[in-house]
Amino acid sequence: NAGVTQTPKFQVLKTGQSMTLQCAQDMNHEYMSWYRQDPGMGLRLIHYSVGAGITDQGEVPNGYNVSRSTTEDFPLRLLSAAPSQTSVYFCASSIRRNEKLFFGSGTQLSVL
Amino acid sequence: SQQGEEDPQALSIQEGENATMNCSYKTSINNLQWYRQNSGRGLVHLILIRSNEREKHSGRLRVTLDTSKKSSSLLITASRAADTASYFCAYANSNSGYALNFGKGTSLLVTP
Numbered sequence: 001n002a003g004v005t006q007t008p009k010f011q012v013l014k015t016g017q018s019m020t021l022q023c024a025q026d027m028n029h030e031y032m033s034w035y036r037q038d039p040g041m042g043l044r045l046i047h048y049s050v051g052a053g054i055t056d057q058g059e060v061p062n063g064y065n066v067s068r069s070t071t072e073d074f075p076l077r078l079l080s081a082a083p084s085q086t087s088v089y090f091c092a093s094s095i096r097r098n099e100k101l102f103f104g105s106g107t108q109l110s111v112l
Numbered sequence: 113s114q115q116g117e118e119d120p121q122a123l124s125i126q127e128g129e130n131a132t133m134n135c136s137y138k139t140s141i142n143n144l145q146w147y148r149q150n151s152g153r154g155l156v157h158l159i160l161i162r163s164n165e166r167e168k169h170s171g172r173l174r175v176t177l178d179t180s181k182k183s184s185s186l187l188i189t190a191s192r193a194a195d196t197a198s199y200f201c202a203y204a205n206s207n208s209g210y211a212l213n214f215g216k217g218t219s220l221l222v223t224p
């Protein structure tokens with residue numbers, strides 16, 4: 001099992017550009033989530049999904065969209081990148097919400 | 113913010129010593145979890161303690177939970193240089209659909 005796979009590992013964008021961060025898991029987990037990690041702020045929840053076709057907002061959802069068309073994939077879309085979205089992004093999954101999370105290795109995003 | 117708070121923010125000890133980190137939270141919980149993050153990597157789950165448990169052990173790790181004080185502690189015994197990492201507590205927040213909210217972490221440095 002590969003676990004949770006995130007791509008790309010690094011990305012540089014210009015302000016206003018859009019992009020999609022990919023996340024896939026092969027553990028048949030129902031629950032998937034996206035976090036961003038900023039220095040001194042810990043991890044903050046962006047969006048989460050409790051199953052295919054079901055998504056909801058976390059603590060910092062503005063500027064991000066998600067969809068969950070399959071159990072395996074949970075992409076995160078930046079609609080119009082802003083410098084404030086410079087961060088490290090982590091995707092995580094678990095068999096159910098509130099249970100042990102498995103994390104991907106992260107995407108380091110810089111918005112210029 | 114719904115984040116928990118770890119204390120201390122940073123801790124420096126020598127190999128062989130014990131390391132204790134504390135976590136306080138604000139809501140009622142089903143469980144509380146501890147994670148480790150090595151520099152530049154994704155988070156790794158260490159231990160989960162349920163609300164009806166008071167203490168749990170895993171190898172050199174001991175976690176306690178006091179729901180009346182809304183606090184938890186993580187003890188690492190006989191620390192090794194390889195334990196150098198950031199440690200985060202996480203708990204489910206009813207305001208975010210019971211998705212896990214993370215504290216800001218304790219940075220542990222273990223010197224030989």
